[in-house]
Amino acid sequence: MLNKILAIALASSLVTPVFAADSPFYIGGQISNTTLKESAAGFSDDFDFTVLSAIAGYQFTPFFATELRLGKGVSGESFQDIGYSEKLDVSQQTAVLMKGSVPITDAFSLYGVAGYAASKFTYKERDGNFYYSDSETVDGLTWGVGAGVKFTQNLSATVEYLQMPSEKFNDDGFGYKLKSHNLSLGVIYQF
Numbered sequence: 001m002l003n004k005i006l007a008i009a010l011a012s013s014l015v016t017p018v019f020a021a022d023s024p025f026y027i028g029g030q031i032s033n034t035t036l037k038e039s040a041a042g043f044s045d046d047f048d049f050t051v052l053s054a055i056a057g058y059q060f061t062p063f064f065a066t067e068l069r070l071g072k073g074v075s076g077e078s079f080q081d082i083g084y085s086e087k088l089d090v091s092q093q094t095a096v097l098m099k100g101s102v103p104i105t106d107a108f109s110l111y112g113v114a115g116y117a118a119s120k121f122t123y124k125e126r127d128g129n130f131y132y133s134d135s136e137t138v139d140g141l142t143w144g145v146g147a148g149v150k151f152t153q154n155l156s157a158t159v160e161y162l163q164m165p166s167e168k169f170n171d172d173g174f175g176y177k178l179k180s181h182n183l184s185l186g187v188i189y190q191f
Contacts, residue, residue, distance in 0.1 A: 083127065087125075097114065098115055
């Protein structure tokens with residue numbers, strides 16, 4: 001009986017009209033699966049990372065907002081063998097985005113984002129007494145699409161695909177390209 005009441009309450013909260021929040025400011029967080037593709041002449045390889053990001057935004061109208069995102073990698077790629085280790089991480093991920101939304105219902109909307117983003121990837125290698133580290137920052141224009149569901153007047157959840165910038169590097173005659181994208185789940189609280 002209690003499960004039926006909870007199910008009815010949850011269903012009614014999803015179909016009940018949701019009115020605009022009192023303030024245009026919102027905050028939130030995202031967990032993202034960042035995939036990095038490194039390609040060079042004759043080979044390519046994919047690496048996966050988990051990134052946690054904080055979001056701060058301002059809703060100008062129901063259809064337009066701006067966002068600032070600051071993220072940090074919490075899980076990367078690593079390899080260990082006797083006396084040898086290497087690790088590849090996302091040390092920082094930032095974005096400044098414009099967000100255009102199209103409400104489909106009172107509780108569901110689709111949106112697109114575009115702006116500037118940067119990801120800093122770090123590589124560390126240790127072999128006995130030998131230690132090497134390097135980092136590359138990939139920055140530039142970014143774009144993405146997503147969907148949002150409002151659970152209450154102030155609380156919503158999002159799912160999003162974000163195409164991060166790509167960049168070509170030339171390191172002592174060795175050329176390679178880095179390209180990445182994010183698939184994210186987020187929670188937004190509007191004041």
